[in-house]
Amino acid sequence: MDHITKLKCLICSREYVPEDIRYVCPEHENEGIVDVHYDYDLINNRISRESLEENRDYSIWRYKPLLPVFADAEVPPLAIGWTPLYDAPRLAGKLGLQQLWVKDDGRLPTASFKDRASAVAVVKARESGAEIITTASTGNAAAALSGICASVGQANVIFVPVSAPEAKIAQLLVYNSTVMLVKGSYDDAFELCLEAAAEYGWYNRNTGYNPYMTEGKKTAAYEICEQLNWDAPDVVLVSVGDGCIIGGLHKGFKDLMALGWIDRMPRLIGVQAEGSNFMYEAWKNDEDILTKAPVSGITVADSISAGLPRDRIKALAAVTETDGAYVVVSDDEILAAISLLARGVGVFAEPAGAAAYAGLIRAVADGLVTSRERIVVLNTGNGLKDIKSSMTAVRMAGSIPHHIEASLTALKQCIETSQISAGTC
Template sequence: MMNHVLHLKSLLSGRTFRPDEIDYVDPEFGPDGIVDVVYDYDAIKRAISRESLRDNRDASIWRYKPLLPVRPDAPVPPLQIGWTPLYPAPRLGALLGLRQVWVKDDGRNPTASFKDRASAIAVVKAQERGAEIITTASTGNAAAALSGICASVGQANVIFVPEKAPPAKVAQLLAYGATVMLVRGTYDDAFELCLQASDAYGWYNRNTGFNPYMSEGKKTATLEICEQLGWQAPDRIFVSVGDGCIIGGLHKGLKDLMALGWIERMPKLMGVQAAGSNYLAEAWERGEDVLTKPPIDAQTVADSISAGLPRDRLKAMAAVKETGGAYVTVSDDEILTAIPALARGCGVFAEPAGATAYAGLVKAVEQGLVSADERIVVLNTGSGLKDVAGAMKGVERAGTQAYRVDADLEDLKRVMATI
């Protein structure tokens, strides 16, 4: 049985390819020749509808299988990926003078990050090809997602991460049994080495901004958001941006929904970048061409969104421009401050990259980019347990501390008297 993919379209040349004609990219442009997956929407309409979804009890990304680049009969990993909660956050909204704010918590995915969505697609596509080994380069979350989902189906994998990746993320990789390469260098160095290795050894490559099917996994978040809101699309979605694949994927999901007639308007996508890793925000503000703009030296506490040269920059720029959104830049201090603010305002514990989206909402309100009556979704892309050191820096900035007491009521009374 076939899926509903018509062809793959090059973003640079406009050429189209059969899915079996190329492995990943437009060969004319090498690794930069990213392609888009184009669907037969008429066929999709015959296979799935808003009404059929209402009766669907599959609480995972696979509820949208006809909208994904996999065969209808393709076996999928057993882990429950996606259909993460969308929480109303009235107290956060009130603090910012906003009437309707929701937080989508993708820290609730099996490996505690948004990246499970793409990695699930990668595993299915790799097994379609009979790949013996899957590989990826990552700052940590995509790697953990891939290795965890591979572990669930017994699939071998090789992971490339910068040697300075947070210990909690490296621990996940090792616990899942991945073959881990700690690269002496940056994420961009790890990415290049991964490309070379996959070519040399014939491994299936999951790399963001290279494998076009990763956007298709990531788009499922917007499918969920709109369904969870009763198909009344929000006005704006705030998301942190590093490599650009997530925001590009969100855009793809929204375009799918518009093409199917399931939503009536396109939400504005608000990309939030750390000041020390603001390649896309800088290009957007200056009107620069991301095909010719050179890499920057990326440095930020939000390791998950640290990218000197965003690999999915074409889709990421289009996501903001075509939806009438904007890029917002926040400092590392603002990111760390957002961790306890988000946790206390709605109970969602985010790692620095996840809290960046909320920091961006705060900044956008300050800059007058958001009006009080707009319906806002903030996307948390990873659990705070991914980077406990970052969380501790955040609570220190909030002036919160633990108190040491003896196992004695009188000593407790002494401490309570000082609080």
């Protein structure tokens, strides 16, 4: 991998070559997250916007020269990447915006954004000869790793809090992962996973610990810009829990700026739930994110529940270095956004994905975006991941099914008594 120049610690700035360390800077125990640096001149000789026009591989591997893998690395067979970017004029109109797109990563193989990072994790683990891969997750990262491991026959051990939605646990079991349901929070599961990986020598996929997870997640930024014909958006909104996704988007846009493929850096707006608002508080109050105490991490949006965000250094930089912002939304706002997003553009999001749209509503109200800005909202997971929350959302929206007998007479009576317009049925 001659295109990687160094791994740089984000706390002390020490530099390493990939062979020196496996995950983190040893000077800071488990907190020493590093960033991967590249030789962009070399990369520009291997890939270009023009070469991508001829590339028929519509997956994250179309950007392989920009990823921390060998050129001839064998990659998982699942079609990961190139998710749709939908124009959303009706949603835009309701918010007084001129241009709004929704990128739907709920369309990935295991129905969440986390497939991007897990695909890279599997390649890196097999590169190192690991027999077992492990991760801790509230559900989506676990399902992503589980599904991709299943596609290549890779053994894995998953740690999730016992409170994870049943649908996400079902995915793990269907894919035949070894599942550890931890009686505690996500943070408890994370710590146990770190200990287990160190004890048994398992390859550790954990966000905010394994630096290569950022590299997988940055591919969404590449796709957004390529799908917009390399005319970068002005603003991108994404929900934030551990912070690895917003950090990955930032890294992707920085790559494109360094390559000269885009001419401006989008402002990044991170959206957090009120009960899991560590990054919002740290940003708003200019707090030290290395010493700040954890928050409760309690929210209906399980995928962004994190008392202590593990990738908080990158998550803060993503906002401060792009003149972006953090906004916070309530669980009710998140649930309401599920129906609004579905009815406005046809994207069915789980709570964490809908949180990004709830954040846009808040950003508009707070004057953080202007009507003329070109805005992208990123949905990070499919609504079928959390049926309980989806049903709560539709009840909040006043949507109920009509129970009728199997007869036209019963249908007519229902239409009349419910004041349904037969012309729209």
